[in-house]
Amino acid sequence: MSELPGAPGPDESRALVSADGEPEERLIEAALRPKNLDDFVGQKRVRRQLSLVLEASRMRGRSADHVLLSGPPGLGKTTLAMIIAAEMNAPLRISSGPAIQHAGDLAAILSSLTEGEVLFLDEIHRMSRPAEEMLYMAMEDFRVDIVVGKGAGATAIPLELPPFTLVGATTRAGLLPGPLRDRFGFTGHLEFYSVDELELVLRRSAGLLDLKLSGAGFSEIASRSRGTPRIANRLLRRVRDWALVHGVPQIDARAASAALEMYEVDVRGLDRLDRAVLQALIGKFNGGPVGLSTLAIAVGEEMETVETVAEPFLVREGLLGRTPRGRIAMPAAWDHLGVPRPEGMPAESEQVLFDASEFGSSIADPTQEWFTER
């Protein structure tokens, strides 16, 4: 069978809905990044707080407090770091945790900073311990001790640093040691975006890419984007390719849906593996519970792939539950696959929620809700 131009290879539907950005993609992304806070869609709370922090420091004529940005990949941490520098009218220096393996690497960066400069450290949780400790002092006192020599003859030469603003980004805030976390004056936690917000992201990107979409075309793509602007922009580019090849000048809901069906990204943003997991759970194990290893064999994947690649999103969407006895298909999974729920299974099963919370899973945890709501 001859394939359509641009038809997906075996792993392409996964690549499409992964929140991680490939190096090549990051170049394309640069063109779509909002350049100031007003253009940055959603994250209202973080945006308002951050804008206050920046405004206050502008009024005082001082560099802004250190900022920590945390949240899952693709939600706008790098974008915000760049916006902070732009809003402060300050130069931006970019490095990352993995690139700073020795304290000396960090000392070199810090000692060359200019006054007011914004230093962006991506993946800050992956910095080495000695570098981290040097950073504590730099953040607090704008000073570092440069150690010269080794052993008994080693001496520490103090070096004054100009005031700077550190912007740290992490996808794993929990891995950050307390002393480091405490030294940030402001922490912004980025949340997944609503479909409406993703539509705004898409409208902006379509404008920049000179693409014509109907309102329904935008919402069709937004609802498949897993709450993540990076995925939204990526799906938009694939839909653009499809429209070009098929000679469709204006992309409506039908065109967007046809394009994304071809890439095997379904209406809720599930890809082939996500659906295979649900189909196995429901079709082969009658909804579970079934152990992870058995489930993985049933879909022909490694356990780790199922657990780290497919499950987090399925759990977040309330489609899959993790219980002490194994994985279960949540009521919404039956509905999503269009398989009638077993007799007596309510649309929302309390038993399911209870089991999941007992297991310490991140899905709907009734006890936690109880505490936050009261």
Ligand SMILES: Nc1ncnc2c1ncn2[C@@H]1O[C@H](COP(=O)(O)OP(=O)(O)OP(=O)(O)O)[C@@H](O)[C@H]1O
């Ligand atoms: N609020 C937003 N409004 C408009 N576009 C956004 C927004 N947030 C992110 N984007 C777009 O999504 C893409 C990914 O964003 P960004 O690189 O900032 O994510 P990230 O959080 O740094 O991800 P990672 O953890 O992988 O580094 C960029 O192209 C950016 O333009």
Ligand SMILES: [Mg+2]
């Ligand atoms: Mg980033």
